[in-house]
Amino acid sequence: MAGLARAWSVALRGVDGQVVEIEAAIGGGLPGIHLVGLPDAALHESKDRVRAAVVNSGRGWPNERIVLALSPATLRKTGSSFDVALACCVLAAGGAVGQQALDRTVLLGELALDGRLRPVRGVLPCLLAARSAGLHRVVVPAATLPEAALVDGLEVFGAETLNEVLGWLAGDVALRRPGAVVAGERAAPPDLGDVMGQTDARNALEVAAAGGHHLLMIGPPGTGKTMLAQRIVGLLPELGPEAALQLAAIRSVAGRLPGDGPLSTVAPFVAPHHSTSMAALIGGGSGTARPGAVSLAHRGVLFLDECPEFGPHLLESLRTPLEEGEVRLARAEGTVRYPARFQLILAANPCPCAPARDRDCICPAQARRRYLGRLSGPLLDRVDLRARMQPVTALTASGDGECTATVRARVLAARAAAAARWSEHGWQTNAEVPGPALRTRFALPRSATRPLDAGLRAGELTARGADRALRVAWTLSDLQGLDRPRRDTVENALYFRDRGAA
Incomplete structure (x- = not known):
């Protein structure tokens, strides 16, 4: 029986973000991964990154035909920030993650081959877009938590590895939360x-x-x-x-x-x-x-x-x-x-x-x-x-x-x-x-x-x-x-x- 799951991420166009719905369907053909929805080269390569990260995190990868669809299909998707959402969506379609935990949750981050979450650009506008779309929870790489803290009205969580994200979705792991907003120090300007x-x-x-x-x-x-x-x-x-x-x-x-x-x-x-x-x-x-x-x-x-x-x-x-x-x-x-x-x-x-x-x-x-x-x-x-x-005609004293x-x-x-x-x-x-x-x-x-x-x-x-x-x-x-x-x-x-x- 084919499995179906949904997850959420954000695509950027300039400083404007648009929420992207990611769907994963498993079954119905020869083993392989098919990514549709106008991905660019970096996103198209995510198939190999995601599979290696899931396997090296000790999780089973479905040995079946996997179709990953990114909607809206007419919007060009760029970058590697969809990796975590793609991995969780595949595992949810395979039954390793509950769909209810993924609902109304945005997942951002690039995956290393060993399952670590790497920071990505544009986290701040992505969170602003998620808030505007009515989504309530966001998981980002832990290194970007100071940036994510700038957006209020969202539950923001930071993770170091894919296993932490999966454990949090299962209710077994508590992720890091952002601290207080830190304003940049203002150096004394030249006089x-x-x-x-x-x-x-x-x-x-x-x-x-x-x-x-x-x-x-x-x-x-x-x-x-x-x-x-x-x-x-x-x-x-x-x-x-x-x-x-x-x-x-x-x-x-x-x-x-x-x-x-x-x-x-x-x-x-x-x-x-x-x-x-x-x-x-x-x-x-x-x-x-x-x-x-x-x-x-x-x-x-x-x-x-x-x-x-x-x-x-x-x-x-x-x-x-x-x-x-x-x-x-x-x-x-x-x-x-x-x-x-x-x-x-x-x-x-x-x-x-x-x-x-x-x-x-x-x-x-x-x-x-x-x-x-x-x-x-x-x-x-x-x-x-x-x-x-x-x-200048004379070297006067400063001041x-x-x-x-x-x-x-x-x-x-x-x-x-x-x-x-x-x-x-x-x-x-x-x-x-x-x-x-x-x-x-x-x-x-x-x-x-x-x-x-x-x-x-x-x-x-x-x-x-x-x-x-x-x-x-x-x-x-x-x-x-x-x-x-x-x-x-x-x-x-x-x-x-x-x-x-x-």
Whole structure:
């Protein structure tokens, strides 16, 4: 008589999970294992891993025809996280495990040949999907329990071996439970007071942090562009619970989630090298498309140092995530979406030879134009602030500028004012407010926007550039404690857009 059993696992598509029902049918033909339901190569190889793990765990393997079906059948299944569910389902179909114990229970983990459970990527989004589907119990590899502890509303258990899982299903073994959620330790950020001079650039950095704006810094080498960029993280507020969990899910899928303190409330700072590939920057890769640097910088900062050295195709690929806050990676089996709402900080030398003083430049005018021309107009139009870095003329003592704590207090106050103003609309920062809303419901008096109108008529501003200048004006008014921008505030916002070309 044929045996039939069901188990549950989760398939990932980006950071979104979908519960997968696994069915095992034994009998009705020659001995063999048949896996159906669009498995990828890693999952297709699980047949041999699962059989060896079951046998080496001292359990009997049915010497009959075994059909394993993964439903929904039209969804591509990838990875090795289905191993434990497949093994338990086969044993349940053979009568070694009760079906009732498997009901409403999600099983995750890769099996070693000796029956050990190995950790897998994406446990956090898998658990979120299981909770959304109404499942109540989850078994994960014990090494991933700190990550699994981040999801409440589920009974989470951790196992070291397949025998522990089978003993728990039989009611004979008690599995480990996750401990308290451990927040990642926040190291003291570098202090803004370490940067000598650069008053204009420091002001631009403060405005960028207060409003979530993108920033371009242009200046000779050694003037502090990288130092300033690294210090913006100390000015940003800590991530809220939802943003921290979303960032942890992205890191989990990418295999970048630390095991000791998986939940971090520090805004990420990601600085890829200019030789990075498209897949590393935007996301992708062979097989399952994985998140790239733009997604790992979600709700944080993406810093591109020496940005003209990046390939034009890399820089232009940033335009869509800058506007939409997400990355869409199309594959034959479907489209994967990853969140990518980040602040872009660009740093560039004024020319290829990059002398300490402009008068020492040996580049012809055409070479200078070609160098900065790698930053296209459409990309620069999406950059709200531009700062010109000046050569350091004196070695002043550190601490001559304001420290991080002082500037951060102003940034947090400005962010709180913006959050209170936009809260009923679902926006958190001024940079997220759509242009139509700024021009209609929150329109400024004609006297205040007259500089924008003049720039549009003269062809110096695009409509997108005008909207971005309005967002910066709102941030400047928040930093000054004003209810709304005035004409001088709008003029100052326009000045920020022209500084990089000065």
